Amino acid sequence: xxxxxxxRWKQNPLPALGFVFLSAMAHAAAPRPAPQATEPTPILLExxxxxxxRRIFHSRLTLTLPPGPVTLVYPQWIPGEHSPTGxxxxxxxxKIVAGGNPLVWRRDQTNMYAFHFExxxxxxxxxxxxDFLSPPPGVGxxxxxxxxxxxxxxxxxxxxxxxxxxxxxLQLEYHARLKLPAGWKFxxxxxxxxxxxxxxxxRPASLETLVDSxxxxxxxxxxxPIGPPGxxxxxxxxxxxxxxxxxxxIPWKASFDRLVAETGYLFGARHYRSYRFLLSLxxxxxxxGLEHHESSDDRVAAKTLTDEELRKLGADLMPHEFxxxxxxxxxxxxxxxxxxxxxxxKTNLLWVYEGLTQYLGSVLAVRSGFWTPGQFYxxxxxxxxWAQNQSGRTWQSLEETATAAQLLYxxxxxxxxxxxxxxxxxxxxxxxxEVDTLIRQQTNxxxxxxxxxxxxxxxxxxxxxxxxxxxxxxxxxxxxxxxxDWKSLLTARVGTISPQAPLDGIHxxxxxxxxxxxxxxxQAASESVHRRSNFSASIGLxxxxxxxxxxxxxxxxxxxxxxxxxxxxxxxxxxSWSPEVLRHAVAATKQASSALQLTVExxxxxxxxxxxxxxxxRYPRLERDSSKPDLIAAILRPLAPDGAAPMxxx
Numbered sequence: 002x003x004x005x006x007x008x009r010w011k012q013n014p015l016p017a018l019g020f021v022f023l024s025a026m027a028h029a030a031a032p033r034p035a036p037q038a039t040e041p042t043p044i045l046l047e048x049x050x051x052x053x054x055r056r057i058f059h060s061r062l063t064l065t066l067p068p069g070p071v072t073l074v075y076p077q078w079i080p081g082e083h084s085p086t087g088x089x090x091x092x093x094x095x096k097i098v099a100g101g102n103p104l105v106w107r108r109d110q111t112n113m114y115a116f117h118f119e120x121x122x123x124x125x126x127x128x129x130x131x132d133f134l135s136p137p138p139g140v141g142x143x144x145x146x147x148x149x150x151x152x153x154x155x156x157x158x159x160x161x162x163x164x165x166x167x168x169x170x171l172q173l174e175y176h177a178r179l180k181l182p183a184g185w186k187f188x189x190x191x192x193x194x195x196x197x198x199x200x201x202x203x204r205p206a207s208l209e210t211l212v213d214s215x216x217x218x219x220x221x222x223x224x225x226p227i228g229p230p231g232x233x234x235x236x237x238x239x240x241x242x243x244x245x246x247x248x249x250x251i252p253w254k255a256s257f258d259r260l261v262a263e264t265g266y267l268f269g270a271r272h273y274r275s276y277r278f279l280l281s282l283x284x285x286x287x288x289x290g291l292e293h294h295e296s297s298d299d300r301v302a303a304k305t306l307t308d309e310e311l312r313k314l315g316a317d318l319m320p321h322e323f324x325x326x327x328x329x330x331x332x333x334x335x336x337x338x339x340x341x342x343x344x345x346x347k348t349n350l351l352w353v354y355e356g357l358t359q360y361l362g363s364v365l366a367v368r369s370g371f372w373t374p375g376q377f378y379x380x381x382x383x384x385x386x387w388a389q390n391q392s393g394r395t396w397q398s399l400e401e402t403a404t405a406a407q408l409l410y411x412x413x414x415x416x417x418x419x420x421x422x423x424x425x426x427x428x429x430x431x432x433x434x435e436v437d438t439l440i441r442q443q444t445n446x447x448x449x450x451x452x453x454x455x456x457x458x459x460x461x462x463x464x465x466x467x468x469x470x471x472x473x474x475x476x477x478x479x480x481x482x483x484x485x486d487w488k489s490l491l492t493a494r495v496g497t498i499s500p501q502a503p504l505d506g507i508h509x510x511x512x513x514x515x516x517x518x519x520x521x522x523x524q525a526a527s528e529s530v531h532r533r534s535n536f537s538a539s540i541g542l543x544x545x546x547x548x549x550x551x552x553x554x555x556x557x558x559x560x561x562x563x564x565x566x567x568x569x570x571x572x573x574x575x576x577s578w579s580p581e582v583l584r585h586a587v588a589a590t591k592q593a594s595s596a597l598q599l600t601v602e603x604x605x606x607x608x609x610x611x612x613x614x615x616x617x618x619r620y621p622r623l624e625r626d627s628s629k630p631d632l633i634a635a636i637l638r639p640l641a642p643d644g645a646a647p648m649x650x651x
Contacts, residue, residue: 002081002143002355003290003321003362043174043205048161050218051182051199053154056135056147060161061128068122072166073129076159076212076342077114079144081292081329083337083348084407088133088145088160089114095131099124114343116163133160138285142411144215144298146287153219153240153281155298159212159342170341171209178202179216186222188238190214190277190295210465212342213293213330217279223247225254228261231647233275235261241282246303252370253312259641260320260369264327265648266640267365269455270462272331278319282306290318292325294465302530310526316371317380321362327458328361329354335469351403352495353475356429360437361454363430368639377637378623379521381434381507384427385514386538386621388502391428392555393421399428400496415566419555432494434506438632439490440483442509451640453482507623510633515624518588524620534580538619539587540597540612544570548578550601558597558614568601575600584618591617 042065049059077087097104097118104127109115120127135154138147144157158177164170179201181187187201191214195202206214219240228235237257241247257278265271273295284303291298299319305311334354336347348354363380366372372380402409403425412422437450457478460468472488479487494503507514516538520528528534533551536542541557544550548570553559570578573586574597590597596611625631641649 002083002292002325003318043176044162044164046158046162046175046177046211047180048156048178049180050154050156051180053135053149053182053185053218054151056137056149058133058135058156058161059130060133061130062162063126063128064165065126066120066124066165068120068124070117070119071127072109073116073118073163074112074166074341074343075114075116075163078339078342078344078346079157079159080213080342081325082143082410083346083351084143084410085345086143086145087114087342088136088141091134091136091145091160093132093134096129098128098130099126112343129163135160138287142287143289144287144291146289148286150242150283150285152221152242153217153283153286155279155281155286155300156216156218157212157298158215162208162211164208164341171207173208174205175208175211176203176205177211181218182220185218185220186240187216187218188222188224188236188240188277188279189216190273190275190293191216213465214296215279215291215293215298217281217298219281221247223249225249225257227254227257227278229258229645229647233271233273235275235647236277237280238277239280239282242285242303246282246307249306250312253306256370257319259639260323260365260371261647262641262645263365263368263639264323266645267361267451267454268327269459269649271326271648272460272462273326273465274463276323276326278323280319290322292322292329294326294330297322297325310530313372313376313523313526314530316376317362317366320365320369320371321358324358324361324365327454328358331466332458332468332470335471338467338469345407347404348406349400349404350472351406352399352425352429352432355403355423356425357433359426360430360433364636367637368641374634374637376521376523378512378633379523381430381633382514382521382621382623383524384430385502385504385507385623388424388428388431388504389514390537390541390554390557391418391421391424391502393419393424394502395498395500397421398496398498399425399432399494415552416555417552428503429495431503431506432491434510434633434636435494435503436479436487436490436506437636438506438509439485440479441632441635443483443485446635448482449636453479456481507633508626509629510636511626511629511631512623512633513626515622516619517622518618518620520620521622528580534583536583536587536618538621539616540614544580544583546580558612559599559610562599562610562612563608564599564601564610565603568603570599570601571607572600574598587614588618590615 045063047061075089077085079086097106104118106116106118135149136147148155181199192204194204217240221241221244223239225237227237239247277296279296280299282303288300301315302311305315334350367377402421409423441449476488532546534544537554540559541554542559543552550566550568552566572578573583576582600609
């Protein structure tokens with residue numbers, strides 16, 4: 002999963018099932034839950050998405066169950082989201098019927114995702130129907146956030162089904178059917194059995210495969226085959242609110258082709274039958290990326306393909322999610338492999354699952370041509386500066402941020418450097434860069450992290466499968482590539498508290514962090530798109546264009562002067578605030594002997610704060626250290642020759 006520091010949200014759980022619960026209790030006492038006697042037969046799942054523009058999805062399941070007590074569960078821990086994000090509060094109108102008669106059900110008193118009822122004797126099957134109410138824009142996060150607009154929708158099957166407790170629930174067989182709005186087309190990795198008009202019948206699939214295969218559908222839809230000739234096939238499936246937003250720039254089409262080839266040369270095997278990038282372009286749905294084994298759910302701003310700034314900022318999203326097919330889906334930390342969707346996962350190795358993916362996604366963005374090397378250097382400089390500002394590293398290790406991921410994904414953005422957030426994404430980029438440069442140094446350039454990727458994530462390929470791993474497995478593979486005390490290094494970088502950011506990979510790679518008075522392309526694009534000004538590297542202030550102070554950097558001038566997140570900037574040196582006025586005033590601190598004066602409003606009260614700062618405007622950049630070999634340039638060099646097949650020869 003790819004996360005954005007800009008998109009934050011809060012859960013708003015509504016007691017959608019409360020009315021049904023009270024109604025049922027008024028008629029009869031609920032039965033006591035008990036294990037089911039036998040395993041259920043295949044389950045028919047019928048989803049009517051014809052009201053998707055209203056964000057309403059009608060779902061009906063038909064199950065054959067033995068008589069007696071039954072427990073149904075709604076998926077809670079959604080793969081790739083690393084949190085119990087199953088949106089059960091958005092389920093409404095739940096009804097359970099057998100033989101035409103409604104059955105009494107009750108929610109478990111301690112497990113809000115479990116529902117109990119009793120199947121009467123002689124019932125041939127049980128029908129479960131409900132509506133799923135997808136939230137409007139700005140509500141919820143990840144796949145439980147806004148997922149439908151007037152002209153497109155992303156259908157996540159886990160939101161539209163229940164499953165009975167069973168010995169091997171992930172292997173339960175589902176026969177899924179989908180009714181689309183009139184004129185809408187769709188894309189999915191789930192194999193199709195029949196498609197006539199708005200009705201789509203999918204081939205039988207296990208619960209695990211179904212949940213791992215979302216559907217992108219929309220009125221304005223385009224499918225583009227990508228990658229060099231060869232198997233398995235790859236596609237870019239796009240849906241947008243307007244047809245003009247679907248025009249794929251020729252350079253990006255070439256980069257997608259190259260990405261397919263580059264991943265083949267990097268990993269040496271593909272663990273899928275086909276792969277689809279499900280790209281939704283809309284201003285009305287949540288923006289993020291979520292990995293699946295044979296597809297990725299990539300939700301971006303409406304004008305991403307047509308706006309140069311948005312393309313720059315989103316260039317590493319789809320390489321990141323694509324890498325997850327190998328790192329996260331095929332190879333997965335053992336603590337994140339569970340037998341159903343109700344068990345909590347142990348996320349302490351997310352610095353590998355997400356962190357290594359973040360590193361490889363950025364490198365592949367350059368190797369595939371989505372980014373230039375210069376843009377990568379600016380991206381890396383931003384991470385290095387950000388990492389230096391994370392004062393939370395003095396009390397909490399990077400591994401602890403991974404362990405606490407289920408909380409940190411939904412943490413507030415203020416005081417982020419002190420509390421620490423999902424730092425296992427970007428800080429791990431620095432850790433894996435260090436590993437990569439160490440391997441290259443130890444082997445005199447003969448081997449690299451690319452060799453580790455082929456060894457650890459390769460194998461026979463073919464249909465999706467899962468191969469769990471532990472930290473010891475990872476260390477063993479690194480030692481097979483280049484003998485070194487990897488466990489001690491990784492423990493020092495990830496598992497211990499250190500006030501210093503891990504910048505050794507940058508230094509060993511032949512570069513060093515420096516500063517410039519003007520923003521880079523990526524920095525300028527970020528400020529423009531996100532409508533904020535980033536003075537983190539200078540006075541330690543992140544401020545929105547309306548003056549709202551988003552965050553401050555502990556220990557820097559704004560913090561020391563008593564300014565805090567939640568205040569609003571009113572004036573700079575007695576002049577009305579604007580981004581340009583503040584930038585000019587910060588730049589002038591190099592010559593000015595007096596302090597920088599900022600007036601802020603705090604809950605209706607105004608105060609003026611003097612900032613003791615005299616270093617001017619600072620934006621992070623990487624500067625070449627000619628005394629060392631340029632290992633980072635070697636890392637960014639493409640693996641696949643021009644016009645190469647999608648896989649290297651054996």
